[in-house]
Amino acid sequence: MENQDKQHVLSFTQLGMVLAILLVLTGVTVGVSYIDMGFFNIPIALAIACTKVTFVLLFFMHLKYEGRVINISFISTVLVLVILIGFTFWDVAYR
Amino acid sequence: MSSQVDRAGIKLGMWLFLYSEIILFGGLFVLYAAYLHRYPEFFAEGGKELNRVIGAVNTIVLLISSFTVAASITAIQRNAKKQAVGLLLFSLFCGVVFLVNKYFEWGAKIHHDIYPNSETLVAGEPGVNIFFGLYYVITGLHGLHVIIGMALLSVSLIFVLNGKVTASRFSMLDNSGLYWHLVDLIWIFVFPLFYLVL
Numbered sequence: 606m607e608n609q610d611k612q613h614v615l616s617f618t619q620l621g622m623v624l625a626i627l628l629v630l631t632g633v634t635v636g637v638s639y640i641d642m643g644f645f646n647i648p649i650a651l652a653i654a655c656t657k658v659t660f661v662l663l664f665f666m667h668l669k670y671e672g673r674v675i676n677i678s679f680i681s682t683v684l685v686l687v688i689l690i691g692f693t694f695w696d697v698a699y700r
Numbered sequence: 701m702s703s704q705v706d707r708a709g710i711k712l713g714m715w716l717f718l719y720s721e722i723i724l725f726g727g728l729f730v731l732y733a734a735y736l737h738r739y740p741e742f743f744a745e746g747g748k749e750l751n752r753v754i755g756a757v758n759t760i761v762l763l764i765s766s767f768t769v770a771a772s773i774t775a776i777q778r779n780a781k782k783q784a785v786g787l788l789l790f791s792l793f794c795g796v797v798f799l800v801n802k803y804f805e806w807g808a809k810i811h812h813d814i815y816p817n818s819e820t821l822v823a824g825e826p827g828v829n830i831f832f833g834l835y836y837v838i839t840g841l842h843g844l845h846v847i848i849g850m851a852l853l854s855v856s857l858i859f860v861l862n863g864k865v866t867a868s869r870f871s872m873l874d875n876s877g878l879y880w881h882l883v884d885l886i887w888i889f890v891f892p893l894f895y896l897v898l
Contacts, residue, residue, distance in 0.1 A: 614777045615770065624767040631759050631891075635752070638896035647736075650892035657888045665770040666881045672708065675715050682719040686726045690733060697734045 613670040623664045630657050707871060714875040718882050721845075725886050728838050732893060735830050742827025746835070747897035749814065754805050755895035758798050759887060765794030766884040769853065769877045779867045781860060788857045791880070795850040802843055806836075835894055842890060845883045852876035 634653045638646065663669040668679065736743050772787035809832075813820040816836055821829040856873040859865040865873045 612777060615774055617771055617774060620767055620770050620774065624763060627763045628760065631756065631763065634892050634896060635756055638892070647893075647897070650896060651889075654888050654892055658885050661766060661881055661885055661888070665766050665884075666878055671711075674708075674712060678712075678715065678719065682722055686722060689723070689726055690730050693730045694733045694737065698737055 613667065615664060615667075620664065623660050626660055627657055705869060705871070710871045710875065714878055718878060721882055725838070725841070728834070728841070729889065729893075732834055732838070735827075735834065736897075739825075739827030739830065742825050743831050743897050745825075746828050746831030747894060749809075750835070750895050751805060751808070752895050754801050755891050758801050759891045761794050761798050761801070762884045762887050765791045765798075766881050768794070769880050773870065773873060773877055776860065776865060776870050776873060777867055784860055784873075785857065788853060788860065792850055792853055792857070795846055795853070798846055799843065802839070806839075838890060839894070842883065842886055845879075845886070849876070849880045849883045852879055 630653055634650055637649055637653070640646075642649065662679075668676065768787045768791045772784045772791065775781075775784035775787060809815060810818075814832055815821070816833055821832055853876050856865060856876045859872050
């Protein structure tokens with residue numbers, strides 16, 4: 606029955622460490638937002654958010670342990686999103 | 701139960717659905733990006749109206765609940781049913797805390813005459829109006845997802861109690877967990893973009 610794929614079990618300690626990283630990064634975003642860096646505030650906030658999201662995806666959502674089909678389809682979705690947001694913003698910003 | 705469970709297929713199906721959700725929220729973030737570019741100072745003004753403390757608390761609550769959902773899957777894989785039940789109950793509690801916070805947050809905004817089509821917003825700057833319009837649409841849609849996620853987790857909890865979700869067959873819990881993490885992912889972007897814009 607259990608022949609097709611062995612399930613990867615993440616230990617509580619591993620999950621707890623991911624949570625700790627996420628909480629620290631939340632603190633960093635809040636802290637950084639008090640420093641006025643003009644234009645750079647938003648890219649920095651987004652970079653931290655992307656880092657947090659990566660941790661959630663890789664460990665909480667097990668993406669690190671999935672097969673090729675899910676990995677490739679996920680990356681394709683992110684690319685579509687990048688094109689959707691990037692190109693629209695580009696058009697609006699440099700019109 | 702002679703038929704084999706296609707676990708990979710079940711999971712891929714769930715991910716395909718999650719992709720559509722990502723694009724759905726992506727579309728709303730396109731609007732955010734375009735209008736932020738047009739009205740940066742009014743977005744900052746609107747962002748200052750939002751309560752950072754409630755936003756931060758809700759972020760922490762969602763992160764912790766994501767952890768407990770992931771941990772409940774580990775527990776069920778190790779056959780620790782009671783632990784899994786406890787962790788799921790705690791996750792549901794976090795969901796309730798999030799929604800209660802949201803209720804008070806929206807309540808305070810509505811009390812200050814800040815809601816779609818309110819006089820203050822309609823008569824005021826269009827930039828601020830758009831900021832709060834996006835705020836209500838995105839956090840509202842996100843809140844709806846929290847409610848759906850809680851419903852899915854409750855069903856999974858019942859299945860765990862019934863013995864329908866077990867160490868050898870836990871796709872229902874796994875997929876509900878994925879949905880719950882997606883809700884968390886979206887909030888990770890909503891929090892800095894709405895509450896922390898300068």
